Amino acid sequence: MNLTATCCCERSGITVEGTPVISAVCHCDNCKKRTGSAFGVSVYFKNNQVISTFGNTESYKINKEAEQERHFCKTCGSTIYWNTSSFPEHTGVAGGCFGVGLIPEPVYTLSNKNKCTWLELSSDLKHEL
Numbered sequence: 820m821n822l823t824a825t826c827c828c829e830r831s832g833i834t835v836e837g838t839p840v841i842s843a844v845c846h847c848d849n850c851k852k853r854t855g856s857a858f859g860v861s862v863y864f865k866n867n868q869v870i871s872t873f874g875n876t877e878s879y880k881i882n883k884e885a886e887q888e889r890h891f892c893k894t895c896g897s898t899i900y901w902n903t904s905s906f907p908e909h910t911g912v913a914g915g916c917f918g919v920g921l922i923p924e925p926v927y928t929l930s931n932k933n934k935c936t937w938l939e940l941s942s943d944l945k946h947e948l
Contacts, residue, residue, distance in 0.1 A: 821870060824916035826892035826899050831874025833890075833900045833912060835864045840909060842923040844940065847930035849883045853898050853913075857935045860914030862923050869910050872900070 825832035841863040850859030875893040880886060885905035891898045901911045914922045928934075928944040 822917055822921055824899055824912045825918075826874070826895050826897035826916065828892060828895040828897075830894050831872075831876050831892040831897075831899060832916065833872045833910075834870040835868045835910075835912065836870055837864070837868050839864050839912075839923050841927065842914065842925045843927035843929050844925045844944065845929040846932075846934040847884065848933060849881070849887075850930075851933075853889070854915070857938055860922065860925060862912045862914045862917070863906060863909040864912065866908055866910055 821834055821836050823832055823834045839862045841861075843861050845859045845861050846857075850861065851857065853859055872890070876890045876899065877893045878888050878890045880888050885903050887901050887903045889898050889901040897916065898913055899916050900913065902909075903911065914925075917923070926945060928940055928946055931946055
């Protein structure tokens with residue numbers, strides 16, 4: 820099965836095949852700032868699962884907990900996918916960029932010490948990796 824994640828204006832994106840290696844809700848400050856939300860949904864695929872990228876994207880590097888290169892739409896600014904030195908053989912995709920009903924259900928919850936106190940998540944999620 821192929822999944823395509825696109826930016827807000829749908830001009831840029833990434834297509835991956837198969838099931839993700841990891842799907843997680845992350846509460847680190849890095850993910851919060853990347854999404855502008857209380858958490859980020861990060862879906863990781865092996866690099867060889869990436870079929871294609873498309874559109875007019877730009878990238879920038881950030882070095883917080885690990886070095887990351889994030890790819891975002893040059894038109895609307897949505898972060899779509901990234902690569903990180905802490906998980907070099909995988910590509911991360913912003914879960915919210917998948918179509919309605921296609922966001923893989925998170926299995927993990929990460930960086931829980933930074934979780935917003937008002938946020939309740941399923942007790943079925945595994946804590947950390």
